[in-house]
Amino acid sequence: MRRKVSSGRITACSIYGIVALLMIAAFICTPDHGFRAGAAKAEKGGLLEIILIDVGQGDSTLVKSPDGRFLLIDSGESKNIGAVINALKGAGAEKLDYVVSTHPHSDHIGGFPKILGQFTVNEVFDIGKPHTTSTYRNYLEAVRSSGAKFNLARAGVSFMLGSSVKVSFLWPDDDMPNDINDSSCVLLIEYLQFDALFAGDIGSNLEGMLIDEEMIPDVELLKAAHHGSKYSSSASFLESASPELVVIQVGNGNDYGYPHPQAIGRIEAVSAEVFRTDRDGSITVTSDGNNWWVRSDRGRIAGGKAEGGLTQLEHVSDLIYVGSVNSAVFHLQECDSVKDILKANLVVYSNREEAVGKGKRPCKVCNP
Numbered sequence: 001m002r003r004k005v006s007s008g009r010i011t012a013c014s015i016y017g018i019v020a021l022l023m024i025a026a027f028i029c030t031p032d033h034g035f036r037a038g039a040a041k042a043e044k045g046g047l048l049e050i051i052l053i054d055v056g057q058g059d060s061t062l063v064k065s066p067d068g069r070f071l072l073i074d075s076g077e078s079k080n081i082g083a084v085i086n087a088l089k090g091a092g093a094e095k096l097d098y099v100v101s102t103h104p105h106s107d108h109i110g111g112f113p114k115i116l117g118q119f120t121v122n123e124v125f126d127i128g129k130p131h132t133t134s135t136y137r138n139y140l141e142a143v144r145s146s147g148a149k150f151n152l153a154r155a156g157v158s159f160m161l162g163s164s165v166k167v168s169f170l171w172p173d174d175d176m177p178n179d180i181n182d183s184s185c186v187l188l189i190e191y192l193q194f195d196a197l198f199a200g201d202i203g204s205n206l207e208g209m210l211i212d213e214e215m216i217p218d219v220e221l222l223k224a225a226h227h228g229s230k231y232s233s234s235a236s237f238l239e240s241a242s243p244e245l246v247v248i249q250v251g252n253g254n255d256y257g258y259p260h261p262q263a264i265g266r267i268e269a270v271s272a273e274v275f276r277t278d279r280d281g282s283i284t285v286t287s288d289g290n291n292w293w294v295r296s297d298r299g300r301i302a303g304g305k306a307e308g309g310l311t312q313l314e315h316v317s318d319l320i321y322v323g324s325v326n327s328a329v330f331h332l333q334e335c336d337s338v339k340d341i342l343k344a345n346l347v348v349y350s351n352r353e354e355a356v357g358k359g360k361r362p363c364k365v366c367n368p
Contacts, residue, residue: 047348048165048191050285052223053087054277054297055080057251057258058107061198061223062087063189065162071098073187073198075111078135084111087282088119090342095120097161100153101139102185102200104131113142121146125153127172129183153185155215164289166190170215171206181226182206188217192289193306197241199225199232207237216240220292220306221285224248224267228259228276238270244304245273245285245294252278273302286348293320293333293348301333321349321368323360330355335366 046066053060055076060083063071070093075084088096099121101109115121124143130136143150151157158168171186184200197219199207203226210216222243225232227250246267250258259276267274273294275283281297293303303320320333324341330349331338338346349355352368362368 069162081111196221230260
């Protein structure tokens with residue numbers, strides 16, 4: 001018995017020790033490291049791509065800036081890391097500029113050791129809240145071994161992903177609650193007129209606090225909190241964010257009954273389009289800073305304008321024109337030929353005129 005208790009203490013102490021060392025490094029990092037509390041949005045140019053990866057019951061999202069910089073938010077469980085690695089390779093990511101660990105639960109950080117072992121990672125953001133599990137310890141050791149700069153994720157901290165995409169932490173602050181889910185990072189991603197909010201696993205009480213502090217802006221995309229839990233995505237939170245599109249990252253047939261019908265009902269009550277990884281597979285949202293488009297691995301599509309509301313699904317095909325960097329032809333999104341284009345080679349055009357202006361000719365099959 002003594003050996004077991006002693007071993008447990010050593011494990012806990014070592015975890016806290018690693019966290020302390022990483023936090024010390026975070027506090028002594030140079031002031032010009034890249035945090036910009038009020039960075040201005042850049043001029044229009046290129047496409048922002050956000051891939052909400054199907055990792056089963058967990059979260060992982062890859063963000064690619066118009067100038068080819070990469071951010072990975074969470075990694076899902078280790079057993080599903082293949083989906084994340086495939087998404088990174090498909091997007092052409094040879095390294096990650098930033099990684100964000102929203103909170104230390106295994107369905108959010110379990111795959112990070114493999115990511116940190118296979119890809120160069122420049123900087124890691126973490127809430128700095130220790131969790132005494134082997135998954136968390138493995139994650140911390142992988143961060144330390146990788147040589148990535150460790151930063152504390154705190155409200156008011158922001159950085160630029162490339163020259164035109166601003167990523168800001170709205171939560172947590174230093175006075176975090178005991179509940180790990182409510183300590184989750186809440187992130188806002190801004191690209192010109194397009195905004196996306198990632199709510200981690202926070203619950204309705206924390207949502208209410210953020211509303212009271214007037215920290216929730218209007219957004220086009222909301223990554224629903226806590227996989228569509230009954231106790232997240234409150235009506236007041238959804239009304240404050242007023243999203244056009246809500247994506248729920250959730251596992252098919254999970255043991256928790258996510259997403260809960262009440263959460264779905266509240267989301268639908270604000271007239272948001274709902275995509276779910278359990279039904280739609282991985283979901284890719286693309287924006288030129290004004291228009292936005294969403295497509296899923298299983299063929300669903302939608303789109304709209306950052307200030308113009310949701311475009312009906314039956315009309316959205318008129319908005320989405322795609323092609324390949326290796327082809328002189330462009331297509332409608334639903335054209336059968338699009339299925340043969342590798343994701344790394346896929347090009348999305350804002351309108352037909354843009355495709356023609358870039359020297360592309362229309363497909364003779366789908367006649368865009």
